[in-house]
Amino acid sequence: MDNFRNKFIEEATEHINDLEGTLLLLEQDPENKELVEKVFRIMHSLKGGGAMFGFERISEFTHNLENIYDLVRNGEMFVSKDLLDVTLAAVDHLKNLLDDRKSELPQTLDVHQNLLAKINNILESKNAIAITKDINKDKGSTNVTSAIASKTATYYILFQPNENIFDNGTNPLYLIDELYSLGQAICIPHFNRIPDFDKLIPTQCYTYWEVILSTAQPFNAISDVFIFVEDECHIDIHKLSDYNLLENNEFYGFIQQALKSSNDIGIDNLQTLASRINASIMVKEKKTDDRLAVSKENTISSIRVSSEKLDVLMNLVSELVTTQARLSLFAENSNNNELIAIAENVQKLSRQLRDIAFSIVLIPIENLMTRFQRLVRDLSQELKKEVQFVAEGTDTELDKTIIENLTDPLLHILRNSLDHGIEEPAIRVKHGKPRQGTIMLKAFYSGANVHIQISDDGAGIDTEKIRQKAISKGLISPDAVLSQKELLEFIFIPGFSTASNVTEVSGRGVGMDVVRRKIADIRGEVEVESKLGVGTTTTIKLPLTLSIIDGLLVKIHDTFYIIPLSSVDKIYAAEHNKVVGTFNQLIVLDGQQIPFFYLRHEFELEENNAPLEQVIVVRYEDKRIGLVVDSVVGEYQAVLKPLGKYYKNQEIISGATILGDGTIALVIDTNKAIKYFAHKYKVEEVK
Amino acid sequence: MAKTILIVDDSESIREVVSFTLENEGYTVLVAVDGKDALKFLDGTEIDLVITDLHMPVMDGIELIKHIRSMEKYQRIPILFLTTESQAAKKMEAKEAGATGWIIKPFVPAKLIAAINKVIR
Amino acid sequence: MSNNKQHKINSYLTFKLGEETFAANVSKVLNILEMTKVTKVPKAPPYMKGVINLRGAVLPLVDTRIKFEMTPTEFTPNTCILVLDININGESVHVGALVDSVQEVIELDDSQIMPPPSIGTRYKSEFLEGVAKIGDDFVMILDMDLIFSTDELSLLKESVNEEQQQEQGNVG
Numbered sequence: 001m002d003n004f005r006n007k008f009i010e011e012a013t014e015h016i017n018d019l020e021g022t023l024l025l026l027e028q029d030p031e032n033k034e035l036v037e038k039v040f041r042i043m044h045s046l047k048g049g050g051a052m053f054g055f056e057r058i059s060e061f062t063h064n065l066e067n068i069y070d071l072v073r074n075g076e077m078f079v080s081k082d083l084l085d086v087t088l089a090a091v092d093h094l095k096n097l098l099d100d101r102k103s104e105l106p107q108t109l110d111v112h113q114n115l116l117a118k119i120n121n122i123l124e125s126k127n128a129i130a131i132t133k134d135i136n137k138d139k140g141s142t143n144v145t146s147a148i149a150s151k152t153a154t155y156y157i158l159f160q161p162n163e164n165i166f167d168n169g170t171n172p173l174y175l176i177d178e179l180y181s182l183g184q185a186i187c188i189p190h191f192n193r194i195p196d197f198d199k200l201i202p203t204q205c206y207t208y209w210e211v212i213l214s215t216a217q218p219f220n221a222i223s224d225v226f227i228f229v230e231d232e233c234h235i236d237i238h239k240l241s242d243y244n245l246l247e248n249n250e251f252y253g254f255i256q257q258a259l260k261s262s263n264d265i266g267i268d269n270l271q272t273l274a275s276r277i278n279a280s281i282m283v284k285e286k287k288t289d290d291r292l293a294v295s296k297e298n299t300i301s302s303i304r305v306s307s308e309k310l311d312v313l314m315n316l317v318s319e320l321v322t323t324q325a326r327l328s329l330f331a332e333n334s335n336n337n338e339l340i341a342i343a344e345n346v347q348k349l350s351r352q353l354r355d356i357a358f359s360i361v362l363i364p365i366e367n368l369m370t371r372f373q374r375l376v377r378d379l380s381q382e383l384k385k386e387v388q389f390v391a392e393g394t395d396t397e398l399d400k401t402i403i404e405n406l407t408d409p410l411l412h413i414l415r416n417s418l419d420h421g422i423e424e425p426a427i428r429v430k431h432g433k434p435r436q437g438t439i440m441l442k443a444f445y446s447g448a449n450v451h452i453q454i455s456d457d458g459a460g461i462d463t464e465k466i467r468q469k470a471i472s473k474g475l476i477s478p479d480a481v482l483s484q485k486e487l488l489e490f491i492f493i494p495g496f497s498t499a500s501n502v503t504e505v506s507g508r509g510v511g512m513d514v515v516r517r518k519i520a521d522i523r524g525e526v527e528v529e530s531k532l533g534v535g536t537t538t539t540i541k542l543p544l545t546l547s548i549i550d551g552l553l554v555k556i557h558d559t560f561y562i563i564p565l566s567s568v569d570k571i572y573a574a575e576h577n578k579v580v581g582t583f584n585q586l587i588v589l590d591g592q593q594i595p596f597f598y599l600r601h602e603f604e605l606e607e608n609n610a611p612l613e614q615v616i617v618v619r620y621e622d623k624r625i626g627l628v629v630d631s632v633v634g635e636y637q638a639v640l641k642p643l644g645k646y647y648k649n650q651e652i653i654s655g656a657t658i659l660g661d662g663t664i665a666l667v668i669d670t671n672k673a674i675k676y677f678a679h680k681y682k683v684e685e686v687k
Numbered sequence: 688m689a690k691t692i693l694i695v696d697d698s699e700s701i702r703e704v705v706s707f708t709l710e711n712e713g714y715t716v717l718v719a720v721d722g723k724d725a726l727k728f729l730d731g732t733e734i735d736l737v738i739t740d741l742h743m744p745v746m747d748g749i750e751l752i753k754h755i756r757s758m759e760k761y762q763r764i765p766i767l768f769l770t771t772e773s774q775a776a777k778k779m780e781a782k783e784a785g786a787t788g789w790i791i792k793p794f795v796p797a798k799l800i801a802a803i804n805k806v807i808r
Numbered sequence: 809m810s811n812n813k814q815h816k817i818n819s820y821l822t823f824k825l826g827e828e829t830f831a832a833n834v835s836k837v838l839n840i841l842e843m844t845k846v847t848k849v850p851k852a853p854p855y856m857k858g859v860i861n862l863r864g865a866v867l868p869l870v871d872t873r874i875k876f877e878m879t880p881t882e883f884t885p886n887t888c889i890l891v892l893d894i895n896i897n898g899e900s901v902h903v904g905a906l907v908d909s910v911q912e913v914i915e916l917d918d919s920q921i922m923p924p925p926s927i928g929t930r931y932k933s934e935f936l937e938g939v940a941k942i943g944d945d946f947v948m949i950l951d952m953d954l955i956f957s958t959d960e961l962s963l964l965k966e967s968v969n970e971e972q973q974q975e976q977g978n979v980g
Binding site for chain 3: 319322559560602603604641642643644645646647649650652653656658662663664665666676
Binding site for chain 2: 170174177225231
């Protein structure tokens with residue numbers, strides 16, 4: 001059972017996420033029937049599954065929402081802002097209800113009651129309309145309380161035939177029979193209209209009936225029972241509840257009592273009782289019809305795999321690649337041609353396997369968009385700003401681990417844009433901008449990287465303010481000349497916030513420093529560009545994957561390093577004295593002057609005394625920079641392993657990999673390394 | 688004991704569809720082509736339900752219903768008439784003449800059975 | 809598992825750094841390794857000795873002596889690596905700790921463990937779970953979680969620290 005339950009949780013989570021996205025679309029396009037239909041279907045599935053797998057609150061909760069969207073679907077209600085607000089709030093709540101750790105928390109239960117009440121309000125306001133409408137239709141004596149009846153509901157039916165009903169060949173008992181066939185029913189016959197024997201006419205009908213019926217049949221099915229006789233009877237049909245009241249002991253007891261006494265129950269008494277029960281007990285949907293309603297895809301174009309399995313797969317592929325490296329090394333040293341051929345084959349296969357496994361864990365950033373849209377929606381309302389969120393290139397794929405770690409930083413950047421970037425509508429108009437601000441998220445591939453840009457057309461960042469603040473904090477001297485870019489760098493310093501007022505939204509003590517750190521954790525970089533009055537653009541550069549990279553294996557002193565092939569431009573051999581003891585740190589290669597770093601110096605090791613050094617020319621921003629190492633071993637597929645928390649301040653090295661013989665090689669992050677080295681020289685120059 | 692149903696319709700295809708459906712349900716079915724033809728069954732045979740079309744030559748449905756209700760033996764026999772949705776006025780007329788209910792054409796077997804179940808068991 | 813919550817595992821692994829004997833609760837020690845090949849990570853703080861290959865995983869290695877503000881470890885045949893399971897903000901992190909030698913596993917009753925003395929030790933009392941007397945020796949029972957999750961904080965008392973710094977100053 002637990003297995004099914006987990007499956008349901010998984011499925012429901014997907015449904016809920018889907019629901020959130022659909023609702024946001026629906027907000028843009030409230031008339032869209034397909035979207036309404038989809039919301040209805042999701043509610044329906046959640047309700048059915050919830051009841052079946054023991055999530056009674058979910059079932060209870062989605063029940064009325066389902067009814068509401070059923071009405072919308074049938075054109076009896078329209079998509080209002082209130083409805084969307086409540087449904088979106090319900091999305092969050094449903095997630096909590098799914099989570100066993102949260103579902104029983106007092107605050108969750110509070111929210112539950114609160115939302116239920118709101119949903120009922122919406123439904124009731126609709127019922128009021130339904131009643132008036134039916135009265136206007138003037139359906140004879142048939143009084144319609146509610147038009148909602150697609151799920152099990154309990155009805156009160158008063159069936160009072162005219163005395164001459166037999167004349168037309170009608171047998172009222174058949175009609176009572178028919179009511180019984182619709183569901184669970186209790187019939188209370190009343191004989192108090194039967195006159196004294198001497199006045200009794202045998203061909204007249206004096207009996208009338210009260211029937212309590214719980215049925216999943218629509219309201220029409222009940223009124224249809226009386227279709228031939230509606231002009232010859234008094235018929236009242238009232239809905240008492242949206243579930244099977246006959247399963248409620250109190251109610252059942254009351255009916256049994258009434259059966260014995262043979263007094264009229266009357267709709268008023270019943271309604272009072274029903275509404276008291278409705279309010280006091282948790283509604284327990286026990287309908288079996290819906291239990292099988294969990295939606296299923298007919299065609300299997302994709303299958304669902306748990307992310308744990310994917311993690312295991314990736315680990316195994318990593319191990320395989322590592323082992324394969326050992327095999328290749330062993331084969332090469334063995335001089336056994338057959339073994340070498342086999343090793344090469346294994347290498348080819350494991351490379352293919354790696355690529356496939358790698359592509360499996362890539363997911364499009366589309367998956368994040370719903371959360372972003374939601375944030376923009378909620379926050380812009382809260383801040384009373386008008387903002388449209390535009391996303392581009394959301395099919396760009398990234399490693400799922402990266403996606404998971406990307407969410408919080410991106411949310412923070414979005415919050416910044418909403419809170420500090422986009423101005424209030426009035427101010428925007430005053431500045432000749434459209435009332436509605438735009439936040440644009442753009443994702444695209446750039447070489448072996450993915451870039452994600454978030455730009456807003458808001459106020460921009462006032463670098464002069466940053467300068468003043470940096471001066472007041474003693475970070476720079478008042479006469480220091482800094483570029484725009486250098487000034488913007490200050491916002492990444494911990495505790496350096498430009499917001500003069502700490503607001504509820506951005507002032508949570510989480511700043512851009514944390515964003516940068518979190519992005520760095522996934523080997524990415526963050527940069528900010530901003531123009532005062534025009535807007536701000538934050539760019540995040542990310543690697544495609546975290547787990548395996550193609551690298552160049554090099555050796556410095558007694559340590560192996562990996563330089564990612566994606567950044568390597570060309571490799572040159574250079575005489576030792578061309579790279580050691582030069583003044584300007586420049587070397588001429590292919591007729592070009594190229595700045596370089598002698599890594600032995602940078603890593604505080606003694607100089608190499610070999611006559612030749614290897615210069616690895618790598619790309620850095622738009623420049624070419626040389627990194628000088630002792631020797632180049634060759635290309636290497638590196639399975640990245642993190643250095644862990646103890647090296648969290650270590651930026652130059654992005655991870656480690658284990659070579660075929662068990663030796664550890666360190667992976668150099670060339671961008672960060674060069675930035676670090678360059679900064680050091682700059683500081684030294686200043687000194 | 689199987690109930691006996693009399694079907695009165697001038698259309699052969701309707702008669703066949705109805706009798707086929709009802710015989711399948713276990714009823715004994717008698718057929719007549721118009722009101723006058725129907726009367727001959729009402730004399731001797733024990734009948735539990737009459738299903739009649741309204742528009743028929745010789746004697747139409749309304750007339751037949753009135754006639755049946757005037758017979759002491761069949762004063763309270765259920766009578767269903769076949770009609771189309773558009774003939775609302777006719778419906779009223781037939782009810783006033785004493786019909787128990789109606790069956791709307793075109794119908795599927797289930798509808799027919801459902802209507803019959805309202806009036807006989 | 810013990811039924812009684814108050815009874816934790818009372819086994820301690822004792823080890824030496826220089827002349828001093830320390831103890832760590834065995835629940836913190838996953839493994840004891842012989843010295844192995846260490847890959848130095850450039851630009852790391854001095855107490856971070858490098859990384860080692862622990863059955864295919866990369867394990868960071870701390871020079872415990874430097875952490876305790878002694879001279880760096882000099883490798884001898886007795887030098888060992890304790891593989892520790894450290895709780896950093898609720899997260900279990902593995903780290904290797906270099907020690908000069910591993911002594912033995914001892915059982916200590918709660919009654920044998922005395923609160924850390926305010927004088928007579930160089931170390932701040934918050935890093936010590938207590939002190940036990942084994943024979944004639946005092947053994948300092950260390951709070952491994954705290955020691956190995958603090959980055960830069962000195963384990964030494966302020967006064968000692970200042971003295972040490974002065975000493976260092978004198979030497980330098």
